[in-house]
Amino acid sequence: MMNQDTYKWIAAALFCTTLIAGGATIYLNNQVATIRADYQETLGELDMLTIKVNIKIDYGNETVQWYNDTRVPVGANLLNATAITAELDITTSTFGAFVSGINGVGGDANTWWLWEYYEEGWMPGMVGAEQWVLHNGDTVAWTYTSFS
Amino acid sequence: MDDPSNSLSAQTKINPTQKATIMAIMTAAAVATNYMLIGAINIKFMDLIVFTTGYVLGPLPGAGVGAMVWAVYGTLNPYGFSLPVLAATMLGETIYGYAGGAIRNRMNVGMTLKPDIRLAVIGFMLTFVYDLFTNIVSAITAGVPIMIGLIAGVPFSLVHEVSNAAFFAFGFPPLVRGIRQVLRMNE
Numbered sequence: 001m002m003n004q005d006t007y008k009w010i011a012a013a014l015f016c017t018t019l020i021a022g023g024a025t026i027y028l029n030n031q032v033a034t035i036r037a038d039y040q041e042t043l044g045e046l047d048m049l050t051i052k053v054n055i056k057i058d059y060g061n062e063t064v065q066w067y068n069d070t071r072v073p074v075g076a077n078l079l080n081a082t083a084i085t086a087e088l089d090i091t092t093s094t095f096g097a098f099v100s101g102i103n104g105v106g107g108d109a110n111t112w113w114l115w116e117y118y119e120e121g122w123m124p125g126m127v128g129a130e131q132w133v134l135h136n137g138d139t140v141a142w143t144y145t146s147f148s
Numbered sequence: 149m150d151d152p153s154n155s156l157s158a159q160t161k162i163n164p165t166q167k168a169t170i171m172a173i174m175t176a177a178a179v180a181t182n183y184m185l186i187g188a189i190n191i192k193f194m195d196l197i198v199f200t201t202g203y204v205l206g207p208l209p210g211a212g213v214g215a216m217v218w219a220v221y222g223t224l225n226p227y228g229f230s231l232p233v234l235a236a237t238m239l240g241e242t243i244y245g246y247a248g249g250a251i252r253n254r255m256n257v258g259m260t261l262k263p264d265i266r267l268a269v270i271g272f273m274l275t276f277v278y279d280l281f282t283n284i285v286s287a288i289t290a291g292v293p294i295m296i297g298l299i300a301g302v303p304f305s306l307v308h309e310v311s312n313a314a315f316f317a318f319g320f321p322p323l324v325r326g327i328r329q330v331l332r333m334n335e
Contacts, residue, residue, distance in 0.1 A: 024306065
């Protein structure tokens with residue numbers, strides 16, 4: 001049977017552990033708040049340096065991948081932006097860069113990667129991807145299209 | 149509560165010369181171990197030594213040793229000198245000496261070498277009060293809000309408090325026992 005003194009010492013020891021836990025909690029909570037504030041501030045700064053675009057990749061076999069809210073540098077063109085989200089096979093000629101494969105898909109006869117942009121419906125890209133400068137909120141698509 | 153007749157003071161009569169010698173030795177030991185552990189932030193034997201001095205010699209000599217240790221260590225400190233912080237640490241350190249003196253007739257410690265959980269609790273509580281006081285003074289001196297100073301000091305305080313709890317529990321009984329034996333040899 002424990003006497004009253006023993007209980008008092010046990011209570012005091014538990015109080016010490018409470019102080020440890022309380023101190024650690026306050027400190028860690030403060031750290032989280034600091035990190036969260038830093039993160040928000042960094043995001044704000046990032047917003048000034050980057051834009052967000054949505055990129056769709058349609059492999060033509062009912063497989064479609066969306067890369068929404070992809071951050072790309074201000075002034076990035078479609079080719080740069082796509083290269084951020086996917087592995088590209090590019091053929092360069094005097095006419096500019098030509099995308100011959102995305103994520104290993106490409107090279108089939110009479111089948112090409114074509115791009116479109118969304119503006120009240122999908123509109124075909126009329127220039128090379130590296131000449132299409134993206135703006136914040138743009139939605140673009142690559143579609144593997146067969147002409148056979 | 150323990151039998152006061154078992155306490156060190158009741159068992160051993162300490163004359164003024166012995167008292168002065170013990171104070172000098174304890175001060176020197178605390179200062180030396182402080183410099184020895186200079187790289188280990190907030191892990192020091194000083195508080196245990198000051199507390200033990202208070203237990204052996206009484207509250208005032210204990211507090212005096214605490215103030216003397218900081219007078220040296222706080223003045224010649226590689227981390228810098230600050231008069232308000234020095235005053236706070238000197239004053240704060242005296243609580244270990246006072247507390248050691250306050251419990252000398254209430255707790256019988258040092259009869260065995262076994263660690264004592266009660267001392268861990270006392271060491272932790274005293275260190276908590278000391279850290280609270282010195283962190284507030286440091287925050288005011290540095291010109292930062294007190295709450296920010298206290299929160300920023302939490303990791304250092306925890307290291308200080310937990311290490312002191314361990315040092316008090318494990319170190320105090322053999323230290324008191326050793327001093328007791330030395331004094332008995334000189335009787």
